[in-house]
Amino acid sequence: xxxxxxxxxxxxxxxxxxxxxxxxxxxxxxxxxxxxxxxxxxxxxxxxxxxxxxxxxxxxxxxxxxxxxxxxx
Numbered sequence: 031x032x033x034x035x036x037x038x039x040x041x042x043x044x045x046x047x048x049x050x051x052x053x054x055x056x057x058x059x060x061x062x063x064x065x066x067x068x069x070x071x072x073x074x075x076x077x078x079x080x081x082x083x084x085x086x087x088x089x090x091x092x093x094x095x096x097x098x099x100x101x102x103x
Contacts, residue, residue, distance in 0.1 A: 045090060050080040052082075060072070
């Protein structure tokens with residue numbers, strides 16, 4: 031196996047989130063707050079109490095902005 035180097039990579043990701051909510055403002059807030067790394071992180075309690083459902087989440091953009099080699103451990 032070739033020796034490996036350690037890198038720090040800054041990523042910019044853009045997602046399309048399909049969500050049902052009462053208002054546009056709630057849809058924005060819930061989509062921002064309850065999504066993480068292409069998955070819905072809301073609980074059933076969150077969805078029932080705040081009346082929203084997050085559907086499919088698609089990654090639209092996934093690009094590296096910067097890469098730097100970092101020192102080993």
